[in-house]
Amino acid sequence: MLYTDDGRSFLDFGAGIAVNALGHAHPHLVAALKAQAEKLWHSSNLYRVAGQEKLAARLVANSFADTAFFCNSGAEAVECAIKIARRYHQAQGAKDKYRVITARGAFHGRTLAMIAAGGKENHLDGFAPKVDGFDQVACGNLNEARAAITPQTAAVAVELVQGEGGIVPLDPDYVRGLRAMADEFGLLLIFDEVQTGMGRTGKLFAYEWTGVTPDVMALAKGLGGGFPVGACLATESVAKYMTAGTHGSTFGGNPLAMAAANAVLDVMLEPGFMEHVQKVAGYLWAKLTPLVGKHSKVFETARGKGLMIGLKCRVPNGDVVTRFMNEGLLTVGAGDNVVRLLPPLIITEAEVDAAVAMIDRAAVSLAV
Ligand SMILES: Cc1ncc(COP(=O)(O)O)c(C=O)c1O
Structure with a gap:
């Protein structure tokens, strides 16, 4: 209320x-944040942050992923996923692989790259030039997605239920088709679970309904229960190219955010x-x-x-x-x-x- x-x-x-x-004002979240507020608010990622290690281990234990990066918002989490995809290919010598296939009606956030990924005219209006590297296809049409693949394609990124686009669930067969397509062409499959994740669809992550797993997944929204926090989860085989210093965030994963997110997980994993x-x-x-x-x-x-x-x-x-x-x-x-x-x-x-x-x-x- x-x-x-x-x-x-x-x-x-x-x-x-x-x-x-x-x-x-969930009592467990309030208590966790109050307790952390009386200790350490921020120390920086120059040092190990206990709450980060705990949250990462729990997210990994409960998902497809091997590793996690923490940030402050959904847009940052998806941007991190795109960076992982580019670096995965480029670190292996495919210097021109950078393009990402996205779905029409998608929403991935409001940074310059994410408005290009979402492709919505009214979000792009007045902010030209549009960031290059995103190719939009009709949501749910596998033939169109396959036809959009070029030698420059690095990844495909979708929401499993489009949120801002109007609650449009993807057919599980289509999602399985995207996984097969990504495997066939050596693309990374990115799920934007910023809105669908953290229990929203009745499982901790919406991909659990589909029988397939992504290579990279973006989380935010429910993760902190109201405290701003985002996360990008990935398998080690794709994230291993993100070596120390390749990506970063001053505030990402700070002790307050980690206390909130760990408290959310305490409840959700009951x-x-x-x-x-x-x-x-x-x-x-x-x-x-x-x-x-x-x-x-x-x-x-x-x-x-x-x-x-x-x-x-x-x-x-x-x-x-x-x-x-x-x-x-x-x-x-x-x-x-x-x-x-x-x-x-x-x-x-x-x-x-x-x-x-x-x-x-x-x-x-x-x-x-
Ligand atoms: C699926 C999805 N991705 C990304 C975002 C962007 O998240 P944020 O507003 O925290 O940057 C949103 C926000 O609505 C979203 O629904």
Whole structure:
């Protein structure tokens, strides 16, 4: 719940755009950050940082990866992934391999390279020249992805469920096809799990639903539960070319961020946590699906995975977000006229009932 100064209360189904995975003021996170705040805030990556080593070991133990680099945001995490891909090829002598295939509708952040990776005209407008090195293909079309490969292609990078693009889940067959394509052509496969990662889809990482693993993965958002932190995870065989000094960050992985992220993992790795996410997500989907049918003038469909849900609207999504807010429910707009439901992973069935009642009431008022 969030409360305004003038006493109104809101059920937060936006969670700071999929960041507050454990809600607001979670007692374990608050205690961990307070305890760290009384010790060391920052020391720099000139020295070993215990929290970094602990977090890296836990992320590695629970993923495909062998190694981790910590940064401060999602965009930095994806940039690091792109740098790993370029260096992997270039360190082995393929000096002209630098291009990355990305999907139309993708969002990877707002740095100069990441707006080029995302390719959205309104994100690029006014910031020319566009950073070279990204080739966009239709999302979900394997033939188009294969046709885009040139001798300069280094990697392919996708979100497993496009977030900002409007909650567009990739077909697992397509993801497996991308893995096979990457293997056939010697490309690295990069998953941007900045939004899908950290339990959002009902598994710690969304790739776990697909049966394939990437070579590199970007994380942020839910990783710190609200504290800014990002991570780039990779297998050793591709990350080994990132030798000391090739990449860096002053703040990345600082003790406060590591305390927050380790506290998030304490909760998420508890036995039964992901089962709760899957169960409450199933409960929400079971309520939502008939509601979309009932309000077919307002909603076209509900799509997504776990607690990453998009309501594709027939009326302007901004109006829907506003009506939901008037009812006391916070949600987030996305591309393709979608409203995102991204509740904290700790929501209860009673909170789902409350949200569904608000959606129902708002939809009645939107239909008139
Ligand atoms: C899939 C994905 N990648 C990257 C980013 C960029 O993250 P940040 O805003 O922390 O740089 C976002 C942010 O919405 C995202 O959803």
